[in-house]
Structures are given as C-alpha cells and as structure tokens.
Amino acid sequence: METASNAAAGGELKIIKDATCTFCGCVCDDIDLTVQGDQIIKAKRACVLGNAWFLNHQVENRPSCLVKGKPAPVEFGIKRAAEILSKARYPLIYGLSDTTSESQRVAVSIADWIGGNLDTTTSVCHGPSGMAFQGVGEVTCSLGEVRNRGDMIIFWGANPAESHPRHFTKYSLMPKGMFVPNGRKDRTCVVIDVRKTKSAKAADIFVQLKPRSDFEAAWTLRALAQGIELDPEQVERDTGQPLELWQDLVDRMKAARFGVIFFGMGVTMTRGKHANSEAILALTRDMNQYTRFTCKPNRGHGNVTGADNVVAWRTGFPFGVNLARGYPRFNPGEYTAADVLARGEADAAMIIASDPMANFSEPARQHLSTIPYISFDPKETPTSRSAEVAFTVATYGINVPGTVYRMDDVPIPLRPAFKSPHPSDYDLLVAIEKQVRERKNIQPQEG
C-alpha cells in the first residue's frame, strides 16, 4: 500500500448508475459513470464542474505515507500520528468538509479523547450562519420541496449559475414540480447582489445592492413586512435602491405561495457577517405570518453540511469547539482554527481534507509550519508538503463509499467507481483513534 499503482491500461468497461458527485453542495446523485480500469471516461448528467471532478480524477502516483517528507510504511505513519496527538497539550483538528460523515465522526472522537480543539472549514464560509441559527433558528425545507413547491426563489449574495451549475435545473428554477407544473413560468426569481453575476442574468428581478449593505437591506424588508413607515431618502442612501423597489419585493414575497431565500458567502463574509445571516433568517420567520417562506445557506464543499451535522450531533455545536476541559465549549473567534493558529496556541494539528497552508493568514500559516501536524489529502498540497506525517488517501465518492449531506441536510449515500491503492481516511482515522485510546489508557466501550 505504500506506493500507488499506475493507472490500469484499458480494462473492462463498467457503468456505475446513480453515482454521487461531491464537488459542490448540490451533491447530485443521478450521475451515470462509465469507468475503464481506474479512469472515469464519461459522467452522464454531470455539469461542467462535475465532469472536471470525475474525468480529471487520477490516482496519485505517490507514497500513501510520508513522514518528514520521506516514504514510510502506513503503519509507522499511524503510530507517529497517534504519538503526536497523544502528547500534545493543545492539539487542533481541522478541515473535514471534503470527506465522508463516517470519517468526520471518527475525527470528532479523536478530538474528544485528546481534549482537542475541533474546527471545520465552515468557520471560513458559513460559520456566521451557524452562529445565527443558534440565535434565531432556521425555517427550513428540503430541495425537493423547493423543486415541487417553490414559486418565489430569492438568491442573496449567491451565484449558483457558476458555483452550483445544476442548482437551477435540478432544484430551484427550471423543474416542473407538483405545485409548479409549468416550471420556470410558475416561478419568480430574484437575485440580490452587489454585482450583476451570471445568476442575475437568469433572474426576473435583479436588485443591485450598495456594497456592504446586506444588513440594512434585510432590515428594510423586515420593517416593510411589519408595515413600518420608512424614510425613502434614508433607505436609498443605506441600500442603494429606492423604497418603492423594496416595497414591491415585500409585496411579491407576501403574495408567494412558497418562497425560499438561498443565501451565500456574499452575505456571510461581508460587513455584518452573522448579523446579516440573522437578519435574513428573521425576515424568513417574519414572512411566515403571511405565507410559507423558508431559507437555506447555499453550501459549497461536497460534505461541509455533513461536517456541521456530525460536529453538532457529537458536541452540540457546529464548528469552533474546544474539548480541553472534557466538555464542549463553543466560541468562534477563540476556538476557530485560523484564530487558534494565528495566536500561536496549538502545539500539534491534524488537518483532514483541507488546505490551510494555501488560504489561512500569514501568522496562522507561519505557526502551523512550526508545529508537528498530520495531513490527509488525495493530492499533494501546500499543507501536505509541510506535514510531519502526510497521508495520501483515496478520494471520497470516487474510491470510497460512505455518506455525505446535501446542502439541505439530506444524507446521500456514495457509490464509488473503483478502488484506490491508497487507504481511505476513514481506515486511517480508525487506526489512529485505536492507538490514541491505548496511549491514553482509555478502555474499550462495552457493547
């Protein structure tokens, strides 16, 4: 298992029906793959991004385990990883959005046994929404309900035409549903954004917001929904759009039979952050005085929603959790990975399926490069290059079965195309967990 085999030349053709694409949060599970040896040669129904995900997949011809940059037996890597994690005083476990929920569950267990700090990539995308859910709650629905009922579809700070190419056709705009039999003709699409994106071109109404005014816009809509009189000059000054436009939008929202707001990182990662998400969630709740209205974050990575779910089942919080005292503490800004690293607090780390060395701040990257850490990735990345123990793992969905969560919190099974010569991160994490427990003298559980 230490070295990957070369791609099989040729090989029998096989068809994998209803395979699942994990490239984006739509998690399309209707892809028919044509597989020859260890190469996917066709991905029927996949969008341009899904096609690239499947067809460009290559088995990495590199060792399954490197310790300090040198090839090593996987068993030695597991032993060294367990040693690093068990000895650390402030270990950090981070990533998790591009792997199965089964692996996520084991990673949370390890964090628990070692009293670690646990965080996922949610903290750098929809973390503010995770905080807002706890304050305001979420009026939610499945994408199937959107498909069958949605007649007022609002995209706010999201651009699915480019980030989730099948969102419109599979779920939100085009499909003919039970209560929207004429598909697109039965739906009104509104895009609210600071620039005219590709999605805006597909909308019936495009509302171009003044940059960084999402909070003011959401509260303008909330006020109008309650019938509160507003100063037209101030509204236009604050939002960049006239009061009449917002009044018209509220009237349309009230008249809808089933509305949904999909919001993206244009809302969560701009001025206001969690206060923006809270305002949109509260607006959705307000609209339910008049009609049925729901709201969903438009999630990016294949199983980032699974990471939120698993971490929340196990700890009660979705991300940024510290387990050092033997019980979970949630404090974004304090226990989020970028902050823990930038303050120089962690003394070891385990990075699963993410690349902080490519996208964290300079102080965070600098500190990570000074501590021993373990990385799991199907490919070589800046993070795997500096890892003390770097595992090359099989790719979830293509080589590894398991479960992922679609952006609407619906769990979807994976149907892999072919086996990889590399181990799965699940098998490695289970082996590391076993050794961590032995080192910490934690007895196996009964039953």
Ligand code: SF4
């Ligand atoms: S929309 Fe997303 S999940 Fe569906 S095929 Fe395209 S990239 Fe894959």
